[in-house]
Amino acid sequence: MNTKEYISSGIIESYILGLASPDEAGILECVMKNNAEVKAAFEEAQKTLEDLATAQAVIPPDDLRTKIWNKIQQEQTSETPEEVAPVVSADIPAAKPQEEIRIQGNSNWKVYAVAASVLFLISVAGNIFWMNDQAKAREEIAQIKTEKKNQDLAMQKMNQKMVMVSNPDMKMVMLKGVEKHTDSKAMVFWDTKTKEVYLNAESLPKAPQGMQYQLWAIADGKPVSAGMYSEEKDSKVALANIPKAQAFAITLEKQGGSPVPTMENMYVMGEI
Amino acid sequence: MMVQVLLIISFILLHLERKISTIKTQYSEEQLIVLLKEKNENGFHYLYDHYSGALYGVILRIVQSKDYTEEIIQDVFVKIWNSIQQYDSSKGRFYTWMINIARNTAIDYLKSKGFQNELKNQSLPDFVYNSAELSTTNDSSDFIGFNKVLESLESDKKELIDLAYYQGYTQNEISEKLKIPLGTVKTKMRNALMKLKDLLKDYQ
Numbered sequence: 001m002n003t004k005e006y007i008s009s010g011i012i013e014s015y016i017l018g019l020a021s022p023d024e025a026g027i028l029e030c031v032m033k034n035n036a037e038v039k040a041a042f043e044e045a046q047k048t049l050e051d052l053a054t055a056q057a058v059i060p061p062d063d064l065r066t067k068i069w070n071k072i073q074q075e076q077t078s079e080t081p082e083e084v085a086p087v088v089s090a091d092i093p094a095a096k097p098q099e100e101i102r103i104q105g106n107s108n109w110k111v112y113a114v115a116a117s118v119l120f121l122i123s124v125a126g127n128i129f130w131m132n133d134q135a136k137a138r139e140e141i142a143q144i145k146t147e148k149k150n151q152d153l154a155m156q157k158m159n160q161k162m163v164m165v166s167n168p169d170m171k172m173v174m175l176k177g178v179e180k181h182t183d184s185k186a187m188v189f190w191d192t193k194t195k196e197v198y199l200n201a202e203s204l205p206k207a208p209q210g211m212q213y214q215l216w217a218i219a220d221g222k223p224v225s226a227g228m229y230s231e232e233k234d235s236k237v238a239l240a241n242i243p244k245a246q247a248f249a250i251t252l253e254k255q256g257g258s259p260v261p262t263m264e265n266m267y268v269m270g271e272i
Numbered sequence: 273m274m275v276q277v278l279l280i281i282s283f284i285l286l287h288l289e290r291k292i293s294t295i296k297t298q299y300s301e302e303q304l305i306v307l308l309k310e311k312n313e314n315g316f317h318y319l320y321d322h323y324s325g326a327l328y329g330v331i332l333r334i335v336q337s338k339d340y341t342e343e344i345i346q347d348v349f350v351k352i353w354n355s356i357q358q359y360d361s362s363k364g365r366f367y368t369w370m371i372n373i374a375r376n377t378a379i380d381y382l383k384s385k386g387f388q389n390e391l392k393n394q395s396l397p398d399f400v401y402n403s404a405e406l407s408t409t410n411d412s413s414d415f416i417g418f419n420k421v422l423e424s425l426e427s428d429k430k431e432l433i434d435l436a437y438y439q440g441y442t443q444n445e446i447s448e449k450l451k452i453p454l455g456t457v458k459t460k461m462r463n464a465l466m467k468l469k470d471l472l473k474d475y476q
Contacts, residue, residue: 010458013465016364017436018372019443029363045462046368048469049437050326053371055421055472057325058332064342065320068349072316075350120280 006031007041016045161200161235169193173248175268186268188215188248189235196238197226199250204267207252214253216261217245228257247271301366308356316353323367324349327374334378334438344381348374379440424471429464436461 014020015028032039164170169192177184186201199215207213215226219242226248227239249269251261299307299318307315327348332341351373359369422430435441435449447454 008459008462009455010460010462013461014443014458016368016372017461018376019436033362043365044469045465046365048465048472049371050365050367051472052421052468053326053330053367056329056333058329060324060328060345061338061342064324064328064345065317067342068320068346069313069316071346071350072353075354076311116280 003035003037007038012038012042012045016042016049157235164189164198164235167191171272173270173272175248175250175270178266178269181267184267186250186270188270190242190245190248190272191238194238195241195243197240197242197248198235198237199227199229199233199239200235201229201250201268202231202234204250210255211252212255212257213250213267214257214261215239216249216251217242218247218249219244220246223249223261225257225259245272305356305359305361305366308353311353316349319352320349323370326367327370330371330374331378334375335382340381341378344378345374348377351377375437375440383440421468421471425464425467428460429467432457432460432464433468 011020011024011028015025020028028038028042032042165172171190171192173188173190175186175188176182184204186199186204189198189200190196191198197215197217201213204213213229215229216223217226217240218224224242224245225240226242226245229239229250233239247270249261250267251258251263252265252267253262304315304318308319324345328341328345331344331348332338335341335344348370352370355373359366363369364372422433425433431450432446435446436443441449443454443457446452446457450457452460
């Protein structure tokens, strides 16, 4: 059977009228998927009966719309008793349809407004989060910068020390912790040519407020002040000019120094 | 901040579009089906505005009584509303689907025992074609106000459509009743609908 014969057999009309057998219907449904001509004939036949229905339309009674809507609402509430019918929909069917549509439109509007504000809030939150992230990143960058600066400083110091250490005229005196301060140590660099004394005392505990480490040169059994130490001077600035010494020691003294060392506050000491 | 601005703009646009679609009275069949699936009340009103007359006409044509029609059409709308999820566009157009629900509901009603008894009590054998009770003066319409398009069909074609379409006869029943072979019923049905299609062109 070719397509034209198949179409003119009347199977399509039978199908639309619900008169086709399940076998016939199955075949037609399959054929329609693959045959545009049959599909078109199917659409056309439907259209004819739809046009017939449209042409024979009869205006229903005025109250039918409300009756049907009430019935739909009732069925829905009775079918799903747990779903409480909204107050609005219970009141509305009595109202004019136009009004219902307007109210529906308003509630749509509200839904969209709410959705928009929610998304707006999400977006604001996203931005705040993003800005926080940025701030964090900036903080980290700043931290890294300071770290880098510190490292550069440390490097500079190391270099200075290296210069001092590699200077053949430089005499190094190791000062070791005494009594309570056995862990402490410091290093005195004594330039034998210029007689200038440098001190590396970074490993000493930080001097308390108002106090300062003082370097002493022991020359012929007598302590002579070899200058006040501060972190800025460490390994960099000569503390004093010491022509002669047999040993060096460090005491913790009042800011500005003391004419004589406070023996009980001695931290480190080392012989040449 | 760009993100927010874009969002606001897109939502204004979306909202406007939605508003327009709420205001406009023309939905495509697909849009209507989506609305109905969402159980949207606008969907119901649109459905009612555009199809209640046609469905009412189909049912009235079948049961020939405005009282019954009013009862049946309520069931039909409830059925459409409740079984919209089962509508399969690959098996036919939406309007046709609704017409068939209306036809089947009305024909079932017609065949139900209670209704048959009432028919007997009315003792009107040719009730279907001669209801004087529901007359109208509109000359392009028949007794209930129907458009006369069917009357313009040749009588054998009209009878075939009446039996199959409005009375729910199966093809076998038609074959027996009209004493024509089954194959002929089908081709005649097709010819009747082709003729009807031509006639309907003048009524558009």
